[in-house]
Structure formats: C-alpha cells, structure tokens
Amino acid sequence: MISKKTLNLSLKSLKEFGKKRLPDEVRIELDERDECPVDIVRDMCDPDKLGIQLLFVPEDCGGMGGGAFDVYRICEAMAAMDLGIATSVLATFLGSDPLTVGATPEQKKLWLGKIADEGILFAYGATEPDAGSDLGALKTTAERVLDGDKIIGYKISGLKQWISNGGIADAYSILANAPGGPTWFVVEKGAPGFSHDKPENKHGIRTSNTAALALESVYVTPDRLIGGVEGQGLLQAQAVFGYTRLMVAAFGLGAGWAALDRAVPYSTKRIQGGSPLSEKQGYTHKLIVPNMVRLEAARAYIEETAERIDAGAEGSLNTEGAIAKYMATEAGNKAAEDSIQALGGYGYTHEYMVEKISRDVRITVIYEGTSEIMEMTISRDRWQLHLKTRGQHYHDKARESERLHLQHPDIGADHAALALHALAEVLERCRTARLTRFQHVLLRLGELIAYAETAACLARRAARAQEGKLHEKASDRFDAAGLAVISRIFAREAALKVAEEGLRWVTAGAGVSDSEMASFEQSLALPAIHRAQAGLIADMDFIADTIYGRAEKHAAAAVALQR
Numbered sequence: 135m136i137s138k139k140t141l142n143l144s145l146k147s148l149k150e151f152g153k154k155r156l157p158d159e160v161r162i163e164l165d166e167r168d169e170c171p172v173d174i175v176r177d178m179c180d181p182d183k184l185g186i187q188l189l190f191v192p193e194d195c196g197g198m199g200g201g202a203f204d205v206y207r208i209c210e211a212m213a214a215m216d217l218g219i220a221t222s223v224l225a226t227f228l229g230s231d232p233l234t235v236g237a238t239p240e241q242k243k244l245w246l247g248k249i250a251d252e253g254i255l256f257a258y259g260a261t262e263p264d265a266g267s268d269l270g271a272l273k274t275t276a277e278r279v280l281d282g283d284k285i286i287g288y289k290i291s292g293l294k295q296w297i298s299n300g301g302i303a304d305a306y307s308i309l310a311n312a313p314g315g316p317t318w319f320v321v322e323k324g325a326p327g328f329s330h331d332k333p334e335n336k337h338g339i340r341t342s343n344t345a346a347l348a349l350e351s352v353y354v355t356p357d358r359l360i361g362g363v364e365g366q367g368l369l370q371a372q373a374v375f376g377y378t379r380l381m382v383a384a385f386g387l388g389a390g391w392a393a394l395d396r397a398v399p400y401s402t403k404r405i406q407g408g409s410p411l412s413e414k415q416g417y418t419h420k421l422i423v424p425n426m427v428r429l430e431a432a433r434a435y436i437e438e439t440a441e442r443i444d445a446g447a448e449g450s451l452n453t454e455g456a457i458a459k460y461m462a463t464e465a466g467n468k469a470a471e472d473s474i475q476a477l478g479g480y481g482y483t484h485e486y487m488v489e490k491i492s493r494d495v496r497i498t499v500i501y502e503g504t505s506e507i508m509e510m511t512i513s514r515d516r517w518q519l520h521l522k523t524r525g526q527h528y529h530d531k532a533r534e535s536e537r538l539h540l541q542h543p544d545i546g547a548d549h550a551a552l553a554l555h556a557l558a559e560v561l562e563r564c565r566t567a568r569l570t571r572f573q574h575v576l577l578r579l580g581e582l583i584a585y586a587e588t589a590a591c592l593a594r595r596a597a598r599a600q601e602g603k604l605h606e607k608a609s610d611r612f613d614a615a616g617l618a619v620i621s622r623i624f625a626r627e628a629a630l631k632v633a634e635e636g637l638r639w640v641t642a643g644a645g646v647s648d649s650e651m652a653s654f655e656q657s658l659a660l661p662a663i664h665r666a667q668a669g670l671i672a673d674m675d676f677i678a679d680t681i682y683g684r685a686e687k688h689a690a691a692a693v694a695l696q697r
C-alpha cells in the first residue's frame with residue numbers, strides 16, 4: 135500500500151496529464167476518428183513519464199504495490215479523464231492478473247517486471263465468439279507438444295473476441311483448454327500463427343483499441359503456462375473478480391461524476407423561465423440530486439470492499455465486488471444519461487461531452503461481467519446465506535442497523551433497517567413459494583439485495599464520517615453532514631424499492647390469496663416505509679443547496695430556529 139501523500143501526488147499528476155494531453159477537443163477528435171492514441175497510452179504506462187501502471191504492480195516486481203483502495207481512487211480519476219484510455223490502462227492490469235494470482239515467482243518477476251520497468255502493454259484474452267458470460271464454454275485449445283513423455287511446449291489454437299488492447303499489446307494472457315482444463319498462457323505479439331483483426335467500430339470507448347484475436351497453432355514453451363500447472367485458469371480468473379470488478383465499479387463512479395460535474399456548472403448558467411436551471415427543484419431533484427445520491431451510495435460500497443480487501447479479508451469478496459460493480463456502473467450510466475437531459479439540446483451534441491461520456495460508460499455494465507450476471511452472482515450467494523441462517527441473515531443485519539441508529543439517529547440507519555427486514559421477508563416468501571425457480575425473480579432479488587446492502591453500508595459510512603473515522607484516503611466530496619443526508623435519501627429509496635418490488639415479484643410468481651397478501655404486506659412494514667419518506671424533499675433541498683453552494687441558507691435557518 136502506498137502513503138496518502140503518494141496517492142495524492144499520483145492523482146495530481148494524472149489530472150495534470152489529462153489536462154495537458156487530453157483536453158476536450160482532442161478527445162472529441164479521437165472519438166470521431168475512432169482512434170486509440172497509442173502514444174498517450176504508452177506514455178501513461180512509461181515509468182519515465184506518467185508511469186501510472188506502477189501503482190498496480192507489486193513492490194517486489196518493481197512497482198509501487200498500491201492496495202485496492204489506491205487502485206479504486208486511481209481508476210475513478212482515470213475514468214473521469216477518459217474511459218476509453220482508462221480501459222487501455224486497465225487491460226494491462228487485467229492481463230497481468232492471472233500472473234499476479236497464479237504465476238511462479240520467476241514468471242512474476244519476468245512479466246510484472248517488464249510492465250513496471252519497460253511499460254509493456256498487456257491484454258486479457260478470455261472472451262470468445264461463443265463464450266462470453268459463460269467462459270466455461272471456451273473452445274480455444276492448448277495441445278501439448280511432447281518429446282517422449284516430456285512436455286516441451288503447447289500449441290494454442292482458437293479465436294478471442296472483444297479484447298481490449300487486442301491490436302496494440304506487447305503480451306497477451308490467453309485462456310485456453312489444456313488437457314488438464316482451462317489454463318492461462320502468456321503469448322507475445324508477433325508469435326508465428328498469432329494475429330489480430332482490425333479495431334472494432336464501437337458505440338463508445340472509441341479511444342480504446344478492441345480487437346478479435348486469432349491463434350493458429352501458436353507455439354509456446356512450458357514456462358509460458360501461468361503457474362506451471364494446467365487446469366487452474368477459471369480459479370485464477372475468479373480469484374481476482376472481487377478486486378477487478380471493484381475497478382470497473384470505480385470506472386462507473388468516475389464517469390458518472392464526470393458527467394454530473396459538467397451538468398452542474400451548466401445548470402447555473404443556463405437561464406430558462408427567467409432564472410438558472412439550478413434554481414428549479416423539478417430539474418435538480420430529478421436530474422442531479424438522485425444521481426449524486428446513488429453514486430455516493432455506490433462509493434460507500436466500493437470503499438468498504440476495498441478496505442476489506444486491503445485488510446486481508448477472507449475469501450475473494452466476489453459477491454461484494456459484484457454489488458459494488460452493479461451499483462456503481464448502473465448509477466454511472468443513469469447519471470450520464472440524465473446529464474444529457476440536463477443539458478437539453480446541447481447535451482445531445484458531441485461538443486458538450488456528456489453524450490460521449492454516456493456512450494463510454496455504457497461498457498461498464500457489460501465488461502467484467504454484465505449487470506445480469508452480477509444480479510445472478512449476488513442473488514445466488516446471498517440466497518445461500520438466507521437458507522443457512524434459516525431466514526435470519528438480513529434480520530440480523532437489520533438489527534445491526536437499528537443499533538447504529540441508536541448511536542447516530544440522523545443517518546438513515548433506521549430506514550436501512552426497514553429495507554433489510556423487508557428483504558428478509560421477501561426472501562422467505564420466495565423460499566416458501568419456491569419462487570427462485572423463476573430466473574427473473576432470482577435476478578430481481580439480486581437487485582433488491584444490492585440496494586438493501588448498499589443502504590446499510592452507506593449508513594455505516596455516514597456514521598464513521600460523524601465519528602471522524604473515515605479511511606484516510608476516502609473521497610471528500612461530501613462532509614459528514616452531507617453524507618448523513620445522502621444516506622437518509624438512499625435508505626428511503628432502498629426500503630421502498632425492496633418492499634414494493636419484492637411484493638410485486640412475490641405476487642407475480644406466487645399469486646397469493648387476499649389473506650396471505652395482507653399478512654405478507656404487514657410483514658414488510660409498508661406503512662412504516664411509507665412514513666419514512668417524510669422529510670425527503672427537505673433532504674433533497676439540502677443536497678441541491680450544498681452542490682450549488684447555497685448551504686449557508688440551511689445554517690441561517692438553523693440559527694433562526696435556535697433563536
């Protein structure tokens with residue numbers, strides 16, 4: 135892990151680099167020409183220039199050994215700069231991941247050392263034309279080359295699809311079926327039989343290079359088999375999902391905020407109906423405030439998961455990574471889309487950038503696992519917890535939130551508790567009515583679980599902020615007072631969503647009788663959840679006033695009240 139000072143220096147250098155090399159005009163032109171600026175990507179990874187990839191590489195391999203928290207902050211900043219270029223940098227990180235988790239010490243030194251010292255670019259070659267979400271369906275093969283009984287190499291054959299850096303990387307991690315099962319290999323550019331197609335003509339992240347790869351009996355020596363043992367590939371890929379999905383989550387966060395950071399100043403200057411848009415509640419409370427709230431809620435989940443990874447939490451935190459990715463990338467997409475609306479006709483043009491951000495951020499709900507796969511991952515894992523605890527898991531979590539509410543009565547922990555209790559009831563009804571046999575219900579549960587857990591997590595973050603105990607590298611976009619209000623707003627939304635959508639899908643799947651319906655509705659505490667919405671408008675006013683620098687209004691009102 136690096137010091138706070140080093141992280142801040144890296145963030146500052148990144149910002150300056152972006153300002154100098156990637157001003158809006160350059161980005162618009164690159165986007166229109168559909169071009170990846172390879173020189174910029176290489177300069178970002180050049181240890182003698184920006185050297186941002188050093189942060190991702192362990193210290194014993196020549197890097198700076200940044201932790202998950204550091205990497206999240208850098209990924210957020212890179213995405214705010216340009217998501218296409220951020221993707222190119224991330225591809226090197228993803229490509230080297232199988233090495234980080236599975237390689238022999240010699241392989242690590244060699245390849246991670248090359249990334250640190252020479253700034254070589256990597257690509258991550260997992261996806262195939264017929265194997266996307268279901269990587270188990272991969273068809274690329276790695277055939278052993280034998281000299282008697284001795285394995286003297288492998289011949290890799292197959293096709294890879296949608297590979298970031300596919301046309302520009304120096305080395306590639308390729309997942310292939312060896313006789314012992316799916317296995318990662320390192321293949322270098324220019325290897326005989328190895329070729330890439332022309333870059334894809336994409337909807338967004340047009341500043342990143344994405345290309346298909348073809349491997350025709352590409353020969354590699356046995357030392358290119360990552361870890362030296364066949365059949366570890368899918369395990370190695372899964373071992374880092376908690377971590378890598380956190381980075382894509384940070385991309386959603388960075389891009390979503392980048393769009394809002396354009397919409398907010400625009401709305402202070404745009405006069406309609408005689409006053410700036412920023413003074414119109416119907417505008418701010420629909421297009422700006424809810425997006426900020428959802429992004430900060432997702433940030434809470436990202437930060438907590440990053441802290442747990444850095445503290446050496448047991449397990450891969452796959453589900454937590456999935457929740458963070460799901461919440462942050464969905465929030466980032468909505469924020470960018472609403473920012474187009476916030477700029478009206480100007481938002482719909484290239485010049486104002488929000489439409490580019492919106493096209494770019496769209497990829498974050500697709501790569502590193504689509505949102506639907508995230509919903510499935512979350513739902514399946516937490517369903518097991520529900521069963522193992524005989525339905526008590528989320529009631530227990532709700533009780534934790536209730537205890538937090540006693541210490542911090544103004545952070546919405548009571549509303550989060552309502553969401554968690556309702557979730558436990560919805561899951562239990564799904565169990566008794568065997569509703570998870572409907573895949574749609576299973577996936578909707580994934581969404582409700584993500585919302586309820588995020589509400590509880592955000593309340594914890596707000597509580598820590600009040601105690602002055604936030605992580606020293608935590609984002610400081612909002613202070614403790616702002617976080618408390620954001621937490622209340624989000625927890626209200628989560629509680630309402632869990633109860634009403636839970637009720638909807640249970641009814642849709644089970645078709646309950648009137649009496650069953652009444653008892654189920656009661657168990658969800660719907661009246662309390664509806665009453666919890668009191669104060670929502672005032673809280674949204676507070677956030678709007680904070681964003682637009684009108685917070686003194688509240689201070690003045692508080693003073694007047696005290697008098």
Ligand SMILES: Cc1cc2nc3c(=O)[nH]c(=O)nc-3n(C[C@H](O)[C@H](O)[C@H](O)COP(=O)(O)OP(=O)(O)OC[C@H]3O[C@@H](n4cnc5c(N)ncnc54)[C@H](O)[C@@H]3O)c2cc1C
Pocket residue numbers: 225257258259260261265266267268295296297298299336339344497500501502503504505506507
């Ligand atoms: C620009 C770009 C860059 C990429 N970079 C890389 C890279 O560097 N390396 C790499 O290996 N891959 C990369 N990918 C691939 C990416 O990870 C896959 O596109 C993604 O995992 C989805 O796979 P797919 O495209 O085959 O879609 P599919 O898996 O066919 O999914 C299509 C749709 O069906 C849904 N779906 C799939 N399975 C289920 C199911 N069981 N139940 C319900 N719904 C389901 C999905 O959510 C999605 O909405 C990249 C893709 C793009 C577009």
